[in-house]
Every structure is written in C-alpha cells, then in structure tokens.
Amino acid sequence: MGTEAVAGCGAPEQSAPLPASVDIEKETVITGVVRSDAGEPVGGAYVRLLDATGEFTAEVVTSPAGQFRFFAAPGTWTLRALSRHGNGDTEVTASRGINEVGVSVRS
Amino acid sequence: MSRDSVLVSADWAEKNLGSAGTVFVEVDEDTTAYDGGHIPGAIKLDWKSDLQDPIRRDFVNKQQFEALLAGRGVGNDDTVILYGGNNNWFAAYAYWYFKLYGHENVKLLDGGRKKWELDNRPLVTDVVSRPATSYQAKEQDLSIRAFRDEVVGAIGAKNLVDVRSPDEYAGRLLAPAHLPQEQAQRPGHVPTALSVPWSKAANEDGTFKSDAELTTLYGDAGLDGSKATIAYCRIGERSSHTWFVLRELLGHSDVKNYDGSWTEYGSLVGVPVAVGDEPGQA
Numbered sequence: 001m002g003t004e005a006v007a008g009c010g011a012p013e014q015s016a017p018l019p020a021s022v023d024i025e026k027e028t029v030i031t032g033v034v035r036s037d038a039g040e041p042v043g044g045a046y047v048r049l050l051d052a053t054g055e056f057t058a059e060v061v062t063s064p065a066g067q068f069r070f071f072a073a074p075g076t077w078t079l080r081a082l083s084r085h086g087n088g089d090t091e092v093t094a095s096r097g098i099n100e101v102g103v104s105v106r107s
Numbered sequence: 108m109s110r111d112s113v114l115v116s117a118d119w120a121e122k123n124l125g126s127a128g129t130v131f132v133e134v135d136e137d138t139t140a141y142d143g144g145h146i147p148g149a150i151k152l153d154w155k156s157d158l159q160d161p162i163r164r165d166f167v168n169k170q171q172f173e174a175l176l177a178g179r180g181v182g183n184d185d186t187v188i189l190y191g192g193n194n195n196w197f198a199a200y201a202y203w204y205f206k207l208y209g210h211e212n213v214k215l216l217d218g219g220r221k222k223w224e225l226d227n228r229p230l231v232t233d234v235v236s237r238p239a240t241s242y243q244a245k246e247q248d249l250s251i252r253a254f255r256d257e258v259v260g261a262i263g264a265k266n267l268v269d270v271r272s273p274d275e276y277a278g279r280l281l282a283p284a285h286l287p288q289e290q291a292q293r294p295g296h297v298p299t300a301l302s303v304p305w306s307k308a309a310n311e312d313g314t315f316k317s318d319a320e321l322t323t324l325y326g327d328a329g330l331d332g333s334k335a336t337i338a339y340c341r342i343g344e345r346s347s348h349t350w351f352v353l354r355e356l357l358g359h360s361d362v363k364n365y366d367g368s369w370t371e372y373g374s375l376v377g378v379p380v381a382v383g384d385e386p387g388q389a
Contacts (some may be wrong), residue, residue, distance in 0.1 A: 082112045
C-alpha cells in the first residue's frame with residue numbers, strides 16, 4: 001500500500017503520511033509528533049489513544065521522526081505516550097478531517 | 108493452569124536466548140517490524156501470508172502448516188516462545204493457532220515487543236535461518252474455535268465477550284483507531300455480549316495483569332464461570348489475547364475464539380445486532 005501524502009489537504013509536512021486510499025472527508029485523523037523535553041522527535045515511542053472515559057482505543061509506535069497517526073471519530077480523546085525518554089499525555093478535541101497534535105514526554 | 112507453563116518474562120527470555128529446544132518467533136501486524144530489529148535468534152511468522160489461506164477466508168490447512176513450520180525449522184518438541192507488537196495481539200493469535208494445530212509447548216513472552224523495547228533489551232537485524240525439520244501437526248482442535256452459527260446460538264445462552272474498545276462495541280467506531288474506519292460491516296455487537304476490552308487485562312507496558320486482578324475483572328463484568336464462553340473482536344486477534352487470559356491464565360475449561368469476529372458477524376444477513384453501550388436482549 002502506498003503512503004504518499006494526500007495532496008492539497010493542508011497537512012503540515014511533519015504529520016504522518018496518509019495512504020492515498022484514505023478519504024479525509026470521512027475520517028477523523030489525529031496525527032502529530034512525540035517530542036522529548038529538549039524538543040527532539042522521539043521515534044519508537046508507544047502512543048495510545050484513550051477515549052473520553054480513559055479506556056484504551058488503539059496504540060501505535062512512532063516513526064523514526066516521532067510521527068503517529070490514528071483514525072478516530074469526532075470527540076474528546078487523550079493521547080498517552082510511553083518511551084525510553086519518559087511518558088506524557090495530551091488531550092485533544094478532534095473533528096472530522098486532520099487534527100494535528102503534539103505530545104511531549106519527560107521522565 | 109500455572110502462569111509459568113504458558114508465559115515467560117523478558118528476564119527469562121533474555122537469559123535463554125539460543126537455548127537448545129527453544130525457538131523465539133515474532134508475529135506482528137506490522138510485518139516490517141521484525142526486519143527493523145528482532146530478538147536475537149528469533150524467526151518471523153507473517154500472520155497474513157503465512158497463516159491465512161491466500162484465496163479463501165480461512166486458515167492454512169494442516170499440510171500447509173506442517174510445511175510452514177518444517178521449512179522455518181520448528182520441531183514438534185521445540186518450545187515456541189511467541190512475541191510481537193500491538194501488546195502481543197498477533198502473538199496471542201499465533202499461540203491460539205499453534206494450539207489449534209496441537210503444538211504442545213508454546214508460551215507467550217509477557218509484554219511482547221513493547222516491554223522488550225522499553226526495557227532497552229537487545230534487538231538485531233541478523234538474518235536467522237534454522238535447519239529444516241519434519242513437522243507433524245494434529246487435526247484442528249475445534250474445541251477452541253467458534254464459527255458463526257455457534258455464535259448466533261450462544262446469544263442469551265453462553266458467555267459472549269466482546270473485547271473490542273467501548274466505541275467499537277457501541278458502534279461508534281468500526282475498527283481499532285490505528286486503522287481507517289470505512290468498513291463494509293454494520294456497526295454494533297452481538298446481543299447479550301459483555302463488553303470487556305482486551306486492554307483491561309493488560310498493564311500499560313503490555314504485560315498481563317495478575318490472576319487476582321483478572322478474576323475480579325471478569326467477575327465484575329458478569330461473566331458466568333459455569334457457562335461456556337466465546338470471545339470475539341474484529342478479526343480474531345484481540346480475542347485471542349482474551350482467550351489466552353480466560354483459558355490459559357485463569358483456567359476456564361470451555362473457551363472458544365471466534366476468528367470470524369465482527370468482520371464476519373457484522374456482514375451476515377439477518378442476524379441480530381445490538382448498538383449502544385448496553386448488551387441488549389436475546
């Protein structure tokens with residue numbers, strides 16, 4: 001499956017590339033980069049998406065550039081990252097389309 | 108059932124890399140993970156291309172499974188230690204699959220790939236090859252595999268455990284949120300199924316919770332220990348994780364995994380479906 005960035009969607013270049021087959025009119029994409037205290041991208045971090053009640057919904061591993069991506073639904077979510085550089089949480093209120101959000105980790 | 112007979116710790120694994128008669132096997136959804144770095148000596152099984160029939164929606168047959176393991180150098184007497192990403196979803200699936208074809212000595216690495224990585228344990232990119240064996244599988248043990256008619260018949264009669272996330276159970280999502288949501292099947296769950304997400308059985312680092320915590324979890328959810336249980340998810344991998352917990356860790360005697368799971372059930376014509384957060388009526 002190709003993973004070219006979707007042309008013309010306005011996604012900043014640091015977000016994870018989307019498969020060309022994904023229809024962003026229908027998907028609620030939550031994507032971004034995990035960074036350390038020093039602002040460096042953290043690859044190999046485990047990022048979990050927790051629902052509004054705090055329950056696990058999905059987990060991905062960040063790319064070498066620290067990128068992660070979820071296909072969720074509109075609503076409030078929490079991103080929780082675990083890494084060798086420490087852990088961190090970020091809350092996000094997502095709507096349909098691409099939702100860009102960063103997560104910082106510290107030990 | 109003792110935990111030690113079905114589970115090994117990362118410490119044990121690191122001390123036993125390369126032990127004779129022990130084969131480490133990585134099984135992932137992201138099958139490129141292995142190539143980027145794997146446990147020293149571990150071989151790879153691709154849950155899709157190795158374990159699924161290439162044409163029909165079913166598993167490889169007994170002869171194909173025998174040829175697969177023989178070619179990869181796994182013997183009948185070897186102890187197979189399975190691990191993988193996604194909190195061991197696909198490793199648990201492979202565990203169930205090895206049991207389905209009668210492999211005796213198979214264990215899961217507690218915490219899988221995640222704990223191994225977070226602990227900074229060694230990963231290598233060496234190409235691993237093992238001398239071929241002659242492998243004999245048994246006929247499928249259908250006492251651990253449920254098919255769709257049995258699931259419909261279990262509504263209101265057996266324990267049905269839906270192990271997907273609460274939003275998938277209720278019908279608000281159609282797939283785990285690392286996958287695109289546009290899917291063919293109807294949203295919802297099998298009526299009367301309890302919602303016990305697989306993730307409640309695991310700690311954040313991917314290891315299994317204690318037996319006491321697990322017993323409380325399923326007791327509080329309303330699982331009736333005197334009845335048979337069928338676990339399902341979307342494609343049968345997360346429910347393998349719960350099947351492992353109920354049968355292998357907690358020792359429940361009659362537990363089946365419904366590998367057709369929601370991608371099959373939610374596409375069936377005429378079967379009952381419940382939506383929303385409540386189990387619904389039989």
